[in-house]
Amino acid sequence: MERINYRGKVLVVDDDENVRGALCETLTEWGLNVVAAESGGHALALLQDxxxxxILLDIKMPxxxxxxxxxxxxxxxxSSIVVMMTxxxxxxxxxxxxxxxxxxxITKPFKDNALIRAINEAIEKSLTLKEVEMLQNEEKSLSDLMGKGSDIQAVIQRVxxxxxxxxxxxxxxxxxxxxELIANAIHKQSKRHNKQLVVIDCGAIxxxxIExxxxxxxxxxxTGANHKHDGYFFLANQGTLFLDEISNLSLSAQRKLLRVLEEKKMHPVGSEKYIGVDVRVIAASNVDLNKEAAGEKFRPDLYHRLKEFYIYLPPLRERKDDIFFLAERFIQETSIELGRNAPKLSSEAAECILKHRWPGNxxxxxxxxxxxxxxxxxxxxxxxxxxxxxxxPVEENEGLNADLTLRNVSRKATAEAEKQMIQEALKMSNGNKSKAARLLKIDYKTLYNKMKIYEM
Structure with a gap:
């Protein structure tokens, strides 16, 4: 079973006493600080203090x-991150x-791993929002948030x-x-800073x-479109639209996005009229879009249109100068939250974090x-x-000396097999993730999560 990465505070809101009690017991066993409410009114009262x-929030309540x-x-x-339950x-x-x-x-009944994954992702989002808030409230905080090394200073200069x-x-x-921190910094320093920044995770829709x-x-x-719906472009009008993980857009959506960027107007689904929009677009990708374009998985014309200005964020393993700076920052922040004196890194722990490749950066x-x-x-x-x-990291001539347990070897082999199967399914479906999920006999969200884990 996966584990909780951070011991945060969770509010459980559910009118069913059995479900509420079981959730509180499980989350407490996982090391989380849990508060419970049996109704929506009770929850809002607790949130005053x-x-x-x-917040784990049940939908169906009296x-x-x-x-x-x-x-x-x-x-x-x-500012709490809300996870709905039903x-x-x-x-x-x-x-x-x-x-x-x-x-x-998320749907009931919960599977432990699905619940842990949802909580971990929600806490990561919460921490990112806190960093963004710090960035908005402090003048020179981008450097404080990301590091003092030359690579990051070059990125900040480009911002x-x-x-x-x-x-x-x-x-x-x-x-x-x-x-996302870079996108927020650009918006905050732009002429549109007093307008809305709308953030979209293209892989989550x-x-x-998506269109x-x-x-x-x-x-x-x-079918099912019972009301008129204003899209994200409309909501971001005169502001900034941040398209995260843009490589997940279908080719059809890419074509329409290119047209909107070129013509500054959009065509809502089912409408005969065009609507003018004034939106600045910032896009992000964790894959090389140039290679995706060369492999016909991403439109080359859209790639070049988006790359009007380009910023590359190097991985943490290439920014050794920032590792101790960031580690010390996280130590101080967490110690303040816990109300205790900050511990020091032991020499063995310091060597470990410097050598680790940090695939999650x-x-x-x-x-x-x-x-x-x-x-x-x-x-x-x-x-x-x-x-x-x-x-x-293992040097080439040290491969046979690597300290690999049977469990680690098994886990690594399973991950490689899963990654290969996903790659094959995506190839067979011409990059269509919905079709790939059906071929793999898993749901779209599971495929999306695995692709994020394997950085695909």
Whole structure:
């Protein structure tokens, strides 16, 4: 079973006493700080005094249902990440709660790994939002957030060069390198800073809904379209639209996006009219879009249109100068949150974090340090890091001496087999993720999560 990466605070809201009790017991066993509410009104009362990292919110409740509670949470500006729960899953409800601001939508009964994954992803989002808030409130905080090394200073310089222009920006870098922080910095320093920054994870929206979500739709445009819907471009008008993981867009959606960028107007699904839009687009990808374009998985014309200004974020393993700086920052932040003196890195732990390749980059380092601070007294020992020796970089002539346990070898072989099967399914489906998921006999969300884990 996977493990919780960070010991955050969770508010569980469910009118079913058995479900609420079981969730609280399980989450407490996982090391989370849990508060419970039996109704929407009780939850809102608790939120007047405390702001949890995550709110697990049931949809079907008597009186004030979960959707109404979600609306009030967003109206009050409460920063908690909301994960909706229901035993009655359907696409329209999922789309509705996501548009209202929910981060995730999970169905009962829960599987432990699915619940842990949802909590880990929600906490990571919460921490990213806190970093963004710090960036917005502090003048020179981008350097404080990302590092003092020459590579990051060069990135920050490029942010300053492009921010006040109207250029479209393409940001590339591995998962966890800080692409959303860069997008927020560009928007904050731009002439549009007093308008909205709309963030979209292109991989989290089902392929059948992406065009409607981007450009909107008219009532009756398709089965289930009972109301007119304003797309993300409309919401971001006069502001900035951040398209994260843009490589997940279908070729059809890419074609329409290119047209909107070129003509500054869009055509909602089911409409006969064009609507003018004034939106600055920042796109991000964790894969090389130039290679994707060469392999006919991404439109070359859209690639070049997005790359009006280019920023590359190097992986943490290539930024050795920043590792200790960031680790110390995370140690201090976590110690303040826990109300304790900051522990020191032991020499063995320091050597370990310097040698580790950090495939999850800064996000992985942050989670690793935060959990180790929780376990530490005066010093962070190497065993608190939970970094497997098999994940250290291995030189070519040291391959036979690598300290690999049978479990590690099995895990690595399983991961490689899964990755290969996903690649084959994507190839057979010409990059269509919905078809690939059906070929693999898994749901779209599972495929999306695995692709993120394997950085595909």
């Amino acid at each position: 405390t702001v949890p990292d995550i 009186g004030m249902d979960g959707i109404e509670v979600l609306r009030k949470i967003k109206e009050k500006g409460i 035993a009655y899953a359907d696409i329209s409800t999922a789309v509705n709660v996501m548009k209202l601001g929910a981060y995730e939508f 300053g060069q492009v921010a006040k222009t109207g250029f479209t920006v393409l940001i590339e870098g591995e998962t966890g390198t800080g692409k 089902p392929e059948t809904l 409607s979500e981007l450009f909107g739709h008219e009532r009756g445009a398709y 800064v996000r992985e380092l942050r989670n690793t340090i935060r959990s180790s601070v929780l376990m530490a007294d005066t010093a962070i020992k190497i065993e608190y890091l939970h970094i497997e020796s098999s994940r250290y």
